[in-house]
Amino acid sequence: MKLDCKHVWEHISGYLDRQLDPELLAAVEKHLESCEVCSAILDSTRNILVLTADDRTYELPVGYSERLHAKLEAVIAEDEKS
Amino acid sequence: MKIAAQEESALIWRIVAGETQLFHQLIRPYEKLVYVTILTMVKNEAEAEDGAQETMINAFRHLKSFRGEAKFSTWLVTIAMNEGRKRLRKVKVAAETPLEIPTDENEGDFTPAVLTDWREIPLEALERKELRKKLREAVELLPEKYREVLVLRDIEGLNQEETAAALGINVTLVKVRLHRARMMLQKGLVPYLKSEAPGRGGFFRRWFQ
Numbered sequence: 557m558k559l560d561c562k563h564v565w566e567h568i569s570g571y572l573d574r575q576l577d578p579e580l581l582a583a584v585e586k587h588l589e590s591c592e593v594c595s596a597i598l599d600s601t602r603n604i605l606v607l608t609a610d611d612r613t614y615e616l617p618v619g620y621s622e623r624l625h626a627k628l629e630a631v632i633a634e635d636e637k638s
Numbered sequence: 639m640k641i642a643a644q645e646e647s648a649l650i651w652r653i654v655a656g657e658t659q660l661f662h663q664l665i666r667p668y669e670k671l672v673y674v675t676i677l678t679m680v681k682n683e684a685e686a687e688d689g690a691q692e693t694m695i696n697a698f699r700h701l702k703s704f705r706g707e708a709k710f711s712t713w714l715v716t717i718a719m720n721e722g723r724k725r726l727r728k729v730k731v732a733a734e735t736p737l738e739i740p741t742d743e744n745e746g747d748f749t750p751a752v753l754t755d756w757r758e759i760p761l762e763a764l765e766r767k768e769l770r771k772k773l774r775e776a777v778e779l780l781p782e783k784y785r786e787v788l789v790l791r792d793i794e795g796l797n798q799e800e801t802a803a804a805l806g807i808n809v810t811l812v813k814v815r816l817h818r819a820r821m822m823l824q825k826g827l828v829p830y831l832k833s834e835a836p837g838r839g840g841f842f843r844r845w846f847q
Contacts, residue, residue: 569817597750601824608792613770614674632658
């Protein structure tokens with residue numbers, strides 16, 4: 557199986573999620589070995605995934621948890637009364 | 639902080655049976671999940687916090703109707719998304735709705751940004767605060783159906799099946815939309831991911847090593 561760049565791009569997500577079947581995986585890897593363009597695209601996409609998974613990308617507002625549980629406490633207390 | 643599934647169902651059972659105080663413990667691992675889900679929809683922190691509180695209150699009030707077939711996290715996400723939608727309708731942010739991209743799901747023609755000189759992105763670049771801000775902005779700009787898949791899969795770390803269940807779509811569609819969402823982000827973020835040290839591209843490095 558020989559892939560051109562456009563085909564490789566279609567499989568970048570599947571590649572990063574390790575979901576390609578062995579034959580396709582081999583073809584993608586072979587292409588990546590010799591193609592700087594696709595390797596660069598792959599790397600940048602991988603870096604974006606590092607960022608999306610980074611806990612610091614989305615942070616909870618200060619005091620969020622306390623306020624949430626205080627509110628819940630009130631609702632639970634009301635529920636217990638009824 | 640994640641509770642094992644078995645322990646979690648036992649907890650739910652006890653809460654429904656009357657030990658309502660345990661609800662605090664049940665939802666602790668999901669505080670962020672619910673907040674981020676709503677934040678990426680309503681794009682406003684205060685609104686997201688209110689929505690997260692409402693979601694948890696709703697979950698408490700309807701816990702009896704939670705069926706064990708779904709995962710608790712998936713069930714919570716569904717409630718959170720409904721809450722987010724409700725708030726969106728209220729605020730009517732129609733003006734901000736991003737342009738829809740042609741939507742033939744079978745077509746896999748989303749092209750990434752092609753550049754050759756940023757292969758080696760210094761790790762420090764990923765540490766930069768403004769890059770995380772850019773990422774949040776890029777996520778906000780994604781059309782809704784792509785954004786929701788990306789948020790659940792890549793930001794909140796749900797697996798494919800959980801994402802499909804939470805959104806009521808099949809796994810194939812999750813994969814297609816996730817791929818497109820990632821390619822759109824890649825395209826939007828490339829200028830910021832660019833290495834600040836030109837000439838240190840991987841191409842030459844590799845050849846001269």
